[in-house]
Amino acid sequence: MVSEDELRRRWEKTVERLFREGIIKSEAVRRAFLKYPRYLFVQRRYWDYAHVDEPLPIPAGQTISAPHMVAIMLELAELKPGMKVLEVGTGSGWNASLIAELVKTDVYTIERIPELVEFARRNLERAGVESVHVIPGDGTKGFPPKAPYDRIIVTAGAPKVPEPLVEQLKPGGKLIIPVGSYHLWQDLLEVVKLPDGSIKTKNHGGVAFVPLIGEHGWRG
Ligand code: SAM
Numbered sequence: 001m002v003s004e005d006e007l008r009r010r011w012e013k014t015v016e017r018l019f020r021e022g023i024i025k026s027e028a029v030r031r032a033f034l035k036y037p038r039y040l041f042v043q044r045r046y047w048d049y050a051h052v053d054e055p056l057p058i059p060a061g062q063t064i065s066a067p068h069m070v071a072i073m074l075e076l077a078e079l080k081p082g083m084k085v086l087e088v089g090t091g092s093g094w095n096a097s098l099i100a101e102l103v104k105t106d107v108y109t110i111e112r113i114p115e116l117v118e119f120a121r122r123n124l125e126r127a128g129v130e131s132v133h134v135i136p137g138d139g140t141k142g143f144p145p146k147a148p149y150d151r152i153i154v155t156a157g158a159p160k161v162p163e164p165l166v167e168q169l170k171p172g173g174k175l176i177i178p179v180g181s182y183h184l185w186q187d188l189l190e191v192v193k194l195p196d197g198s199i200k201t202k203n204h205g206g207v208a209f210v211p212l213i214g215e216h217g218w219r220g
Pocket of ligand 1: 062063064065088089090091092093094095096110111112113116137138139140155156209210211212213214215217
């Protein structure tokens with residue numbers, strides 16, 4: 001079994017490569033990645049692979065996304081301290097931890113699979129993250145108690161943009177969401193809610209996510 005020092009060293013190399021290649025663009029995202037290495041959010045049998053730039057399995061047949069994908073979404077979200085953020089699809093809790101490091105305040109994240117709610121909570125505790133609140137439930141309905149949000153980041157692929165998520169954005173707020181087919185592929189959309197309530201959508205190209213299952217997503 002490799003030491004944690006070695007896992008960190010490998011992770012630092014991955015982060016520096018993503019930075020050199022321009023996928024991580026900002027110092028803030030670079031620092032957040034360095035603070036929360038991906039190995040802290042996968043099962044021990046995958047520690048050896050946590051620095052590899054590919055998705056990895058997490059319990060319940062789900063995945064933790066590839067580091068480059070997480071970096072692309074975080075850079076698109078342009079997170080700033082103080083922003084109120086909702087994540088849909090907690091999975092391992094890794095992306096939520098990175099978001100929390102960027103906004104320096106409470107983050108709300110919804111997960112539909114109870115086993116993953118527990119998995120994420122354990123990972124967050126081990127990583128020492130206190131400001132991420134994992135909420136069990138269907139994230140396609142958003143999380144009205146804390147709405148409206150500056151940013152909503154969806155980490156599963158939807159058939160269409162769920163209406164409740166647009167409703168729960170602040171004017172000027174932004175939704176980052178993969179939209180497309182059930183398995184392969186989706187388009188990564190950046191949906192901005194303009195001050196008059198209308199939306200402007202920009203397509204950032206092809207991605208592959210597990211399906212977003214719920215009332216305003218795919219039917220399970
Ligand atoms: N963001 C995660 C991380 O950092 O590990 C990776 C997310 S994984 C690619 C997608 C997650 O979305 C899965 O855990 C899946 O159970 C969850 N999911 C799918 N549909 C959902 C829904 N309607 N509400 C909440 N979570 C959902």
